[in-house]
Amino acid sequence: MKSRLLNSLLAVLLLAQITPCQSPSKARNKPVQQTATVPLETRIRNVENGLLPAVLVKGDSGWSIQDRMKHYKAPAVSIAVINNFKVEWAKAYGVKDIETNEPAATDTLFQAGSISKPVAAMVALKKVAEGKISLEENINDKLVSWKLPDNEFTARKKVTLAHLLSHTGGLTVHGFPGYAPGERIPTLPQVLDGAPPTNTAPVRVDFEPGTKFRYSGGGVTIAQLAIMDIEKKPYPQIGSETVLGPLKMTNSTYAQPLPDEIRPKAASGHRPNGKPVNGKIHIYPEMAAAGLWTTPSDLAKFAIEVQLSLAGRSNKVLSKEMIAKMVTPFIPDSAAGLGFFVEKHGSTTYFGHNGADEGFRATLLVHKEKGYGAVIMVNSDNDQIMAEILRSVANEYQWDEYLPKPNAVVSVDTAKLDEYTGRFLVSPDRVLTVTREGGKVFGEPTLSPRFELLPISETGFIRRDQDVSYIFLRGAGGKFESIQIRFEGRASIASRMAPDAKIPYEKLAAGQISEAIEAYRTIKKQKPANAAVEEERFNSIGYSFLEEKKFEEAIAILKLNAELYPSSSNVYDSLGEAYMIKGDKELAVANYKKSLDLDPHNENAINMIKKLTQ
Incomplete structure (x- = not known):
């Protein structure tokens, strides 16, 4: 069963899968020091065109709300701003339903x-x-x-x-x-x-x-x-x-x-x-x-x-x-x-x-x-x-101490940018790939969108969408051989990988299924609590391959999940779904029955068995 995201307070993980921030527009050059005499229409317009990332950079201003709605595929946004113990203004943007296109209003529920x-x-x-x-x-x-x-x-x-x-x-x-x-x-x-x-x-x-x-x-x-x-x-x-x-x-x-x-x-x-x-x-x-x-x-x-x-x-x-x-x-x-x-x-x-x-x-x-x-x-x-x-x-509205201080980005000699590029091992199944495009450097973690790395020194970089810093460390030969990643007071080291090295996920994606599965078994044996071999992660990888119609890869990782977590009803439910999508009803029913044995209340398994055996 595909896991669903539940309510608030979800922990942010290191290099989590966060939609990358594009560089904000230059429409407004500096934060505006407001006074009570600023017209309300101006304030609304400034809010609408001043959306800011998690990490602020000097010289950046903001995105427009329309651009960010399009970026995030959010059909509607509704806002109420409180000032002086009153609702100073409220406004809605977009549509209630992407299929009906009915406009959202401030009284839309x-x-x-x-x-x-x-x-x-x-x-x-x-x-x-x-x-x-x-x-x-x-x-x-x-x-x-x-x-x-x-x-x-x-x-x-x-x-x-x-x-x-x-x-x-x-x-x-x-x-x-x-x-x-x-x-x-x-x-x-x-x-x-x-x-x-x-x-x-x-x-x-x-x-x-x-x-x-x-x-x-x-x-x-x-x-x-x-x-x-x-x-x-x-x-x-x-x-x-x-x-x-x-x-x-x-x-x-x-x-x-x-x-x-x-x-x-x-x-x-x-x-x-x-x-x-x-x-x-x-x-x-x-x-x-x-x-x-x-x-x-x-x-x-x-x-x-x-x-x-x-x-x-x-x-x-x-x-x-x-x-x-x-x-x-x-x-x-x-x-x-x-x-x-x-x-x-x-x-x-x-x-x-x-x-x-x-x-x-x-x-x-x-x-x-x-x-x-x-x-x-x-x-x-x-x-x-x-x-x-x-x-x-x-x-x-100049809220007290709410926004972080903006960072100053420095210039790095474009002739040296290639020195930062390469693949760095963040964890046993996660790579940070650093690339260069023109005068910019980008990072892209495994299974996550890429983001721009902004230099704040010759060796230090930040990203706009998350408060994470990346310190490039030179080895004995003077080459950047590792990156220190700092996040929420913690630090970890990602070492440069050999050009031909592959993590288990990359082997699986390349069709080297048996090698990938054995590599995951080794990680589980050596580091049983590592996030790379968590049940939820395997489930997510399995579904990503199903969506690409890579059935052999999907079933292999979901079978491994069942092998490593045999007491989980959900792993058999997911494996049953994979076999069903592939068209193997017999194995689909067998796995749904295993799921039901472990969780007699699994309504999805009950319904799928009934559907597949009619």
Whole structure:
């Protein structure tokens, strides 16, 4: 089964597969020092034409939002900018659906993904304020329709509402992929037990509550059920009565599936290639964790209420003291409060949340004390454009300490550029290929897009799209023999490879299948925890070959995956799919049956066996 990307907080890996940034245009030469007298139209135009990469370079200005939407194949972007505790402006770009071409508007609904969680946290905290539940009591004391199974971890400490809202309850299940229209929708007890037709694992406690942070949409779903059991009402009604209504979030609902009368106002989700997701939108019974339909303007109203409450200027839902719990880390060494994540930029504190549903991405970030921030939503799995827009807003409105200092790029003698070129071994199955085009140098990691390497010294280079530096190191003969790669305080060495050397992936791609498979076995034996031989990576490589119709290569790597990870249901599901696509029904059914033996709840395997044996 092809793995799906779930909700926020996905770790950025060294040399991860990130869409490369092209050089920004030269339309604006310097960041603009703004004053209150700048016309609003000018500010909007500056934001629209000032999208910035992760790493800033002196002399660069910004891309246009239209160019970046085209670059990322994002059909629509919707923005709300907060200034002086108000929505200063909101604007939508593009189309709701790539097939209908209906224009997006500021009242077009998008799926908020995990930004559903802080709104749901406010709902839960309101019930605390009303005395209907305590933050510190055993959550099982409030659950009626389902109980969280006790074990050795809950014997030491019970799971509480505070644990659930701060992701410190020791709960499993990071996020949810949702259900396409036409698929059976599970009840919340089924979701929490991982019972059919649920497509995620059971939600259980696997470390002592309150001891550490681990993101869990499963935990927030338990909180949803507890609130429903207390109120004895559908969750969309509770959300509307408690938060959405009082804050006049008139274009927001937790209704799942989206009612027919509202669907025309909503966007459709799209994949990274720009094509619609299966069924246009997914359905999320896990409403508190991932089910909110809303707009940037409505989420801005929500964020402004939190800002004003922290300033002691509003209490439409909660008191200042209760709101403070939402933006105060619950345990040391965690950025998670009861709903929001806190970001420190120098001495400045921001709070916010990101969201990811199938075909949708969203981000909300605001200053904790000053009344500014922004909300951005897109109907695409490509979320990089949101960070670029956020930096443009921060630049235009001069947000405190948000943007990094720009780097100065130096000139390198073009006659020496060839000295940097070559292939450097980053890991046992990953090569950084450095090439030259004219007066520029580029890097291209295995299975990732290439990017420009910008010189900041004779030996040091950076890239715009990610905060990674590359230091070229000379060997005894004076030639560049290795690269030191620095990322998030860590450093690794990539050594120059012999011209004819190949990593296992390159052997596999070249049709040297047996050699490649044996090389992977050797890596697994010598470095069993290396990322090169992870189950997920093999699965991804297998599907990439399937898409190229290289069936022999795809099946070989997926068979190896099953050999190395025999207890995984997913590896046999993927192998079954590969045989099915190739046209070998017998082997497809055999592998789907193995997958089902390991996971009797695998709905995909059940359906495929039925389809293939009819």
